[in-house]
Amino acid sequence: MKILEEKILEEGKIYPENVLKVDSFLNHQIDVGLLDVIGEAFYEKYKGKKITKILTIEASGIAIACATAKFFGVPVVFAKKSKSLNIGDDVYVSRVSSFTYGKEYDATISREHLKNDDKVLIVDDFIAIGNAMKGLVEICDQAGAEIVGIGICIEKAFQHGGDDLRQMGYDVTSLAIIDEMTDKGEVIFRD
Amino acid sequence: MKILEEKILEEGKIYPENVLKVDSFLNHQIDVGLLDVIGEAFYEKYKGKKITKILTIEASGIAIACATAKFFGVPVVFAKKSKSLNIGDDVYVSRVSSFTYGKEYDATISREHLKNDDKVLIVDDFIAIGNAMKGLVEICDQAGAEIVGIGICIEKAFQHGGDDLRQMGYDVTSLAIIDEMTDKGEVIFRD
Secondary structure, three states, rough: HHHHHHHHHOOEEEEEOOOEEOOOOOOOEEEEEEEEEHHHHHHHHHHOOOOEEEEEEOHHHHHHHHHHHHHHHHOOOEEEEOOOOOOHHHHHHHHEEEOOEEEEEEEEEEEEHHHOOOEEEEEEEEEEEOHHHHHHHHHHHHHHOEEEEEEEEEEEEEHHHHHHHHHHOOOOOEEEEEEEEEOOOEEEEEE | OOHHHHHHHHEEEEEOOOEOOOOOOOOOOOOHHHHHHEEEEEEEEOOOOOOEEEEEOOHHHHHHHHHHHHHHHHOOEEEEEOOOOOOOOEEEEEEEEEEEOOEEEEEEEEEHOOOOOOEEEEEEEEEEOOOHHHHHHHHHHHOOOOEHHHHEEEHHHHOOHHHHHHHHHOEEEEEEEEEEEEEOOOOOOEE
16 A cells, blocks of 8 residues: 555654554554545455454554444454453453563453454554464454454564465455565565 | 443443443444544534644553544544553653552653644543543643643543542543442433
8 A cells, every 4th residue: 555655664763673663653643544544445355245343452453443443334342462350251362472562461352242253354553473463363263253354554574474374364455565674774565 | 422321321331349341332342433423522622722632541542532533633642551662762651550450550652742832632431530641641741732621431420530630720521421330230420
């Protein structure tokens, strides 16, 4: 998606260890106009597929999921990363190891909000090694929900999480695919 | 707001220690149509006030902030609750004690995204004792940003966080104000 690639080139910042910071528009400060375009792109790809839920994981994913859900007219469900007083015990859980936060957490979704007749579109801001997305896939398996697709804003292809999921048979749609981030601070997109 | 009160009565669940669970539509599963109505209500209250940023805190606040920001045509900025690799050191920080999660965390916002010429509307899903909102107020003070108002979906008035902020001089707009939650599971709204 041209507009997202341009935004990454204009405002993204590269840090050591392949960190790409897009926190001026995607995951700290949020450009809600851009979100709308992103949501519509996922809708164009998956409309007609009878999606019943947009699934994501807190925190940045929530903004993208809400923008997408509006086009589909279905609810968002987001997995929690820490256990609150409120969530209860009747939950699906998947253990996720986070590179960005340098720790492990339990992705948790209440059984009440994900069922075996749900047809799910999973969305998130980034995929790198893909542990968070694999956690959501595992939770959908626990629920018996069907995963229609996985929509990602930015795929860091050299960290292989997207391809892992494709090899598992999932339809992964990434709006910007980065093949390489160079030491000079260049971002090379896939054509 | 009638539609929000009705939704609370229909789908809200009361648990011990004054916990009101609204996770079927507001903070686990999200009704994006309702979000739109909420965002518009905040817009009607604060339009014409030259708001430059909608400020909130992860996670549930993000959905409400994005729905609100769309009406104002301004960016969202959300405070992070845990330190990621990506946020850097040039940040505002306020220590917050969370009742819901039973722990303390540092609410953190990059200095890059909040400035002394910003006019801010703070929004969140709930206010109870109000520690998260007080943390965001402290961060705005650190930045020298002006707080035009604080928009809350559900205020639990008997826990006094909303009134604390009003006494500090802030314009708090709560769309549903709960005066009492009874042992019988009743929710009593303020007229």
